[in-house]
Amino acid sequence: xxxxxxxxxxxxxxxxxxxxxxxxxxxxxxxxxxxxxxxxxxxxxxxxxxxxxxxxxxxxxxxxxxxxxxxxxxxxxxxxxxxxxxxxxxxxxxxxxxxxxxxxxxxxxxxxxxxxxxxxxxxxxxxxxxxxxxxxxxxxxxxxxxxxxxxxxxxxxxxxxxxxxxxxxxxxxxxxxxxxxxxxxxxxxxxxxxxxxxxxxxxxxxxxxx
Numbered sequence: 001x002x003x004x005x006x007x008x009x010x011x012x013x014x015x016x017x018x019x020x021x022x023x024x025x026x027x028x029x030x031x032x033x034x035x036x037x038x039x040x041x042x043x044x045x046x047x048x049x050x051x052x053x054x055x056x057x058x059x060x061x062x063x064x065x066x067x068x069x070x071x072x073x074x075x076x077x078x079x080x081x082x083x084x085x086x087x088x089x090x091x092x093x094x095x096x097x098x099x100x101x102x103x104x105x106x107x108x109x110x111x112x113x114x115x116x117x118x119x120x121x122x123x124x125x126x127x128x129x130x131x132x133x134x135x136x137x138x139x140x141x142x143x144x145x146x147x148x149x150x151x152x153x154x155x156x157x158x159x160x161x162x163x164x165x166x167x168x169x170x171x172x173x174x175x176x177x178x179x180x181x182x183x184x185x186x187x188x189x190x191x192x193x194x195x196x197x198x199x200x201x202x203x204x205x206x207x208x209x210x
Contacts, residue, residue: 016163017181019154023204033082039089063090087116100145115205147207155201156186
């Protein structure tokens, strides 16, 4: 994973994107079956998924069957997918509660919803950006949908600062040591501080339909 991190930073990825990709690789490694990828866009994270997954990618700007607006009822039958991905797109949802119910409907029993949600990141109007969820807000959203979820934060105060200043590190060779130091300093933050007052780049959530 360290080699992958270096390659991503040298390729110009932000620290937040590299840390998110690490979470994708970690939490999808054991998945199999059919996946609905909502709002995936170009899907730069697809290379980090297991090769045996059957991924149906959708986006509001897609074409044909891949053109799906998740702010409307999803055009899929009940229990159609083993897993649903909603990566860095929850902030676009006009009605997150309604979206959770639609996702739950298309998931098979025992299926999982994987969500990546930014917390301390710049606004990303693609085309809209309505909200940032805290960990408590995410848990409440999943609970109200009848989904059992576990949350993992990625990044902390130093990574947040380095990530927000990404455009100021003009060369990748400068970004690499800055980002490596940010990750190191993150680990030096006391656990009690991280627990009581978290300040992550984002949250990665895995929710299960019972």
